[in-house]
Amino acid sequence: xxxxxxxxxxxxxxxxxxxxxxxxxxxxxxxxxxxxxxxxxxxxxxxxxxxxxxxxxxxxxxxxxxxxxxxxxxxxxxxxxxxxxxxxxxxxxxxxxxxxxxxxxxxxxxxxxxxxxxxxxxxxxxxxxxxxxxxxxxxxxxxxxxxxxxxxxxxxxxxxxxxxxxxxxxxxxxxxxxxxxxxxxxxxxxxxxxxxxxxxxxxxxxxxxxxxxxxxxxxxxxxxxx
Numbered sequence: 001x002x003x004x005x006x007x008x009x010x011x012x013x014x015x016x017x018x019x020x021x022x023x024x025x026x027x028x029x030x031x032x033x034x035x036x037x038x039x040x041x042x043x044x045x046x047x048x049x050x051x052x053x054x055x056x057x058x059x060x061x062x063x064x065x066x067x068x069x070x071x072x073x074x075x076x077x078x079x080x081x082x083x084x085x086x087x088x089x090x091x092x093x094x095x096x097x098x099x100x101x102x103x104x105x106x107x108x109x110x111x112x113x114x115x116x117x118x119x120x121x122x123x124x125x126x127x128x129x130x131x132x133x134x135x136x137x138x139x140x141x142x143x144x145x146x147x148x149x150x151x152x153x154x155x156x157x158x159x160x161x162x163x164x165x166x167x168x169x170x171x172x173x174x175x176x177x178x179x180x181x182x183x184x185x186x187x188x189x190x191x192x193x194x195x196x197x198x199x200x201x202x203x204x205x206x207x208x209x210x211x212x213x214x215x216x217x218x219x220x221x222x223x224x225x226x
Contacts, residue, residue, distance in 0.1 A: 001070050003098045004077040005091070007084040007110025011187035013044055015111045021045055023108050028074040031066065033081045033089065041079075054078070056090045063097045070103050077108075082212075084112040088132035088157055113185050114155055117214035120192070121153075121180040124219055128153035136162070144173040147217070154217040163213045164204055170217070171197035178218040184211040 004023050009015040024030060024042070029050040032038035038051055054062055070076055080089040098105050118125055129152050134143045147154055158166045163181075170179060174197065181193040181200065193200055193207065218224065 001073060001102075002075045002104045002106055003070060003095070004075070004106050004108055005085050005095070006077045006079050006108040007112065008038075008041060008079050008082060010083040010111045010113045010116070010185055011190075013041065015186055016045070017108070017110050020108050020110055021047075024049065024077055024079075026075070027077040029069070029076050031076055031078045031094070037081045038079060054090060054094065059090045059093050063094055066094060067097050067101055067103070070098065071101060082111075082113070084110065084114075087112060087114055087130075111186070113157070113182075113212070113214050116185050117180070117182040117216050118153070118155055120182075121216040122194075122224075123153050123178070123180065123216055124222065125153065127219075128155060130155045133157050133159075134166075140169075144169055148173045149220070151220045153219050156215040156217070158213045158215060160210050160213065163209055163215075164201075166215065167197060167201050167204060170215075171201050174217065177220065178222070178224045180216040182214045182216070183208070185214065187211070 004027060006020050006023055008020065024045065024047050027049065029052055030038065031052050031054040033053065033055045035051045035053050042049065054066070066076065078085050078091055078094065085091050086095065095105055114130055118128060129150060131147070131154060134140060134156060178196055179200065183191045189208065189211070191208070
C-alpha cells in the first residue's frame, strides 16, 4: 500500500531517473494530469500501465476511489505533466488522504523547473520564496505589492499568454529588482534573459514569447554588476 510521487522530465525526455523508470514499471496504476501527455512519456519509455486522470477539476471526486484501490493492496504513482508533482500542480488532497489512511507516501525526486531556474540564475539561493502563478485577476495587484517588499529571492511561474504583462507589472512594482527569465528550460529552444524589468520590457518585442516561463527575482537591495 504505497503512493509514489514521481518526478518526470520538464522538457528533455532523457531527464528522468533510473529509479523513476523502475517505479513506473512496478506500480499497479499511474495517476496523471493528462493521459495523452503522460501516455506519450510512457510510450517513449516503453511502459504499459493503466493511466487515471487526476487533475485540478476532478481530484476531490476521485480521492476515495484512488485511496480504496491502494488500500486493496495496490501501489500507485502520481506524476504531473512535467516536473515534480504538487509544485503548482494538483495532488495535495490525495497525498493528505493517503497519510490519513496510513498509506506510505514515497518521493521519487527528479526534474523541477523551479530548482533548475534558481540554480542557474546567479541570484542568492540561501533563502527564497516560491509563489508559483500569481493570481490572474482578483488579488493580483495585492500580491505584487507584497512581492515588492519581500526581502528574499522570489521565483514565479508564468504562461506565454501573460509573460509580457508580468514583465510590465514588475517594472511598475519592482523596478529596481534584477530579474532572470527562463524560457523552455531543458528544451530545444531554451533561452535565458537577464536584466532589470525596464530593459526586458523594452526589448521584449524582439524575443520569442511562446513556451513555459520561470521568473527569478533578486532579493530586495541586492545589486548585480552587469
